[in-house]
Amino acid sequence: xxxxxxxxxxxxxxxxxxxxxxxxxxxxxxxxxxxxxxxxxxxxxxxxxxxxxxxxxxxxxxxxxxxxxxxxxxxxxxxxxxxxxxxxxxxxxxxxxxxxxxxxxxxxxxxxxxxxxxxxxxxxxxxxxxxxxxxxxxxxxxxxxxxxxxxxxxxxxxxxxxxxxxxxxxxxxxxxxxxxxxxxxxxxxxxxxxxxxxxxxxxxxxxxxx
Numbered sequence: 001x002x003x004x005x006x007x008x009x010x011x012x013x014x015x016x017x018x019x020x021x022x023x024x025x026x027x028x029x030x031x032x033x034x035x036x037x038x039x040x041x042x043x044x045x046x047x048x049x050x051x052x053x054x055x056x057x058x059x060x061x062x063x064x065x066x067x068x069x070x071x072x073x074x075x076x077x078x079x080x081x082x083x084x085x086x087x088x089x090x091x092x093x094x095x096x097x098x099x100x101x102x103x104x105x106x107x108x109x110x111x112x113x114x115x116x117x118x119x120x121x122x123x124x125x126x127x128x129x130x131x132x133x134x135x136x137x138x139x140x141x142x143x144x145x146x147x148x149x150x151x152x153x154x155x156x157x158x159x160x161x162x163x164x165x166x167x168x169x170x171x172x173x174x175x176x177x178x179x180x181x182x183x184x185x186x187x188x189x190x191x192x193x194x195x196x197x198x199x200x201x202x203x204x205x206x207x208x209x210x
Contacts, residue, residue, distance in 0.1 A: 070110030097140035
């Protein structure tokens, strides 16, 4: 079942944890060849539907969160964060990477959840472990594999219309399976650098960093 808009119109920290175990689904506009380095099936082609379990996220919560883009006020870059819940916020960083976020809570309250890592559902998708090398264990890696870029910025994620959506869990994920820790790369954020607003599934091998 596709998660509805109402799922995201809740407390950001709760939405972040509830996204763990759900499935990020990407419908490719065209199938792509498998990497040449992959020996799991030379000559085969990837599926058009890539379905990956969300295993790691980070929450960015409100205008006072110094780790959030919203702490600088509304700008052309971050204006999507101030919009409706369930909207995709994609930004470009370091001149080479796209980051996928989903806006949470009510309009004009800037908050979002960053999707940091996903686990491929099938064995021969682009996000698979290829010769032991995990390639979706980070926010920039997963957007590359799933072909997510700025064209998705501002679009709803609670519909299949645009080729990117989130489906509900198919398992019972208990609180003891969720690890809460500090966010990565936010040492500049004052007291907010110590907020345990990064969440991941305990023991999952696709986590970006422990």
